[in-house]
Amino acid sequence: MRRFAFVEPASVTAATEILAGKGSKAMPLAGGIDLLGELKEGIARPETLVDLKSISELQFVRFDTDGTLRLGALATLTSVAENERLRREFPAVAQAAWSVGSPEIRNVGTVGGSLCQRPRCWYYRSSLHRCLTKGGDVCFTTLGNSRYHAILGGGPSFIVHPSDLAPALIACDARVVVAGPSGRTEMPLEKFYVLPRVRLDHETVLKPGEIVVEVAVPPATSVSAGMRSQFVKFREKESFDFALASVAAVLRMDGAICQTARVVLGGVAPVPWRSEEAEKAVTGRSIDVPTAAQAARAALKDASPLPHNGYKVPLTAALVQKVLLGLSGRGREPGPA
Numbered sequence: 001m002r003r004f005a006f007v008e009p010a011s012v013t014a015a016t017e018i019l020a021g022k023g024s025k026a027m028p029l030a031g032g033i034d035l036l037g038e039l040k041e042g043i044a045r046p047e048t049l050v051d052l053k054s055i056s057e058l059q060f061v062r063f064d065t066d067g068t069l070r071l072g073a074l075a076t077l078t079s080v081a082e083n084e085r086l087r088r089e090f091p092a093v094a095q096a097a098w099s100v101g102s103p104e105i106r107n108v109g110t111v112g113g114s115l116c117q118r119p120r121c122w123y124y125r126s127s128l129h130r131c132l133t134k135g136g137d138v139c140f141t142t143l144g145n146s147r148y149h150a151i152l153g154g155g156p157s158f159i160v161h162p163s164d165l166a167p168a169l170i171a172c173d174a175r176v177v178v179a180g181p182s183g184r185t186e187m188p189l190e191k192f193y194v195l196p197r198v199r200l201d202h203e204t205v206l207k208p209g210e211i212v213v214e215v216a217v218p219p220a221t222s223v224s225a226g227m228r229s230q231f232v233k234f235r236e237k238e239s240f241d242f243a244l245a246s247v248a249a250v251l252r253m254d255g256a257i258c259q260t261a262r263v264v265l266g267g268v269a270p271v272p273w274r275s276e277e278a279e280k281a282v283t284g285r286s287i288d289v290p291t292a293a294q295a296a297r298a299a300l301k302d303a304s305p306l307p308h309n310g311y312k313v314p315l316t317a318a319l320v321q322k323v324l325l326g327l328s329g330r331g332r333e334p335g336p337a
């Protein structure tokens, strides 16, 4: 383990000032579930760790009077998964948080850390491989085993986005608030993530000195008014595991007809992958088996599997159908979050 300085700022302003002052030599630390592993493997080598857990103003799950859901960056995944009102109004978000890792990971892992965690690609995580994401010249996926890698949006690197929470929040049209040395900015969470062809050293738009402080989700219309959401995930190991593929969807139904849809795929692309094609396939229609199958085909039409991950195409298509039929009332509903 390399030596590093450890600072505990008391406010967001103090944290961003320290981070900006040190540039890429400093990193924010939240629950540490991801970052401590990177430190131990020598993948992250900060000279200073800025511990955000000392900032009490970031630890909240709350609702505004208009029903906007606000998640502080330091809210734990357990506090998201177990909030009664959140489970009622944003089931997809609660189901996604609940599906993360094990109880121990959810008790410590935070919203900000989940959204900003680094890829789980085995070449990226190996200290023996200097891959594209770590400043090297090659994505080893193209030479080696591509079983867990991207089928959509890949190249030149084929990492997949690991967070379950992110697709669910994007399906709910969430916005992220970022604080930096020049103040706060807000953007759709969808725009927070960038493909490897845009940026290779990080998966988000964050610059040194910037941190996520909050995620805001617009009010959900009640289920009786037709707003429904769901998150489903397929993993190799049922006890705890990352998604081989996941799907989050939010539909506004008027009787049997889908008025609006947002469909986001996880585990299959370097970013949470919004499928406007699947959304178009169901909007204005009654969602029966042929319509759901058409939406699934539309979602995967640009899939370009690597030598070892072709299985992800039918798997993801099946999950898209499962979610759409579940939300339309024609399929099996998922278990409680």
Ligand SMILES: Cc1cc2nc3c(=O)[nH]c(=O)nc-3n(C[C@H](O)[C@H](O)[C@H](O)COP(=O)(O)OP(=O)(O)OC[C@H]3O[C@@H](n4cnc5c(N)ncnc54)[C@H](O)[C@@H]3O)c2cc1C
Pocket (backbone or CB within 6 Å): 027, 028, 029, 030, 031, 032, 033, 034, 035, 036, 052, 073, 099, 100, 101, 102, 105, 108, 109, 110, 111, 112, 113, 114, 116, 117, 118, 162, 163, 164, 165, 206, 210, 211, 212, 213, 240, 241, 242, 243
């Ligand atoms: C065994 C195991 C199983 C897992 N299974 C799943 C799973 O099924 N689904 C899933 O989604 N995840 C899974 N994870 C990942 C886990 O959920 C994340 O590692 C965790 O949520 C990260 O949160 P943290 O607070 O510990 O972040 P940290 O480890 O502290 O930080 C993670 C990264 O984000 C940065 N960061 C942290 N907070 C902020 C912030 N506010 N602003 C900007 N940058 C920030 C850090 O610098 C670091 O780079 C698993 C992890 C393990 C070890």
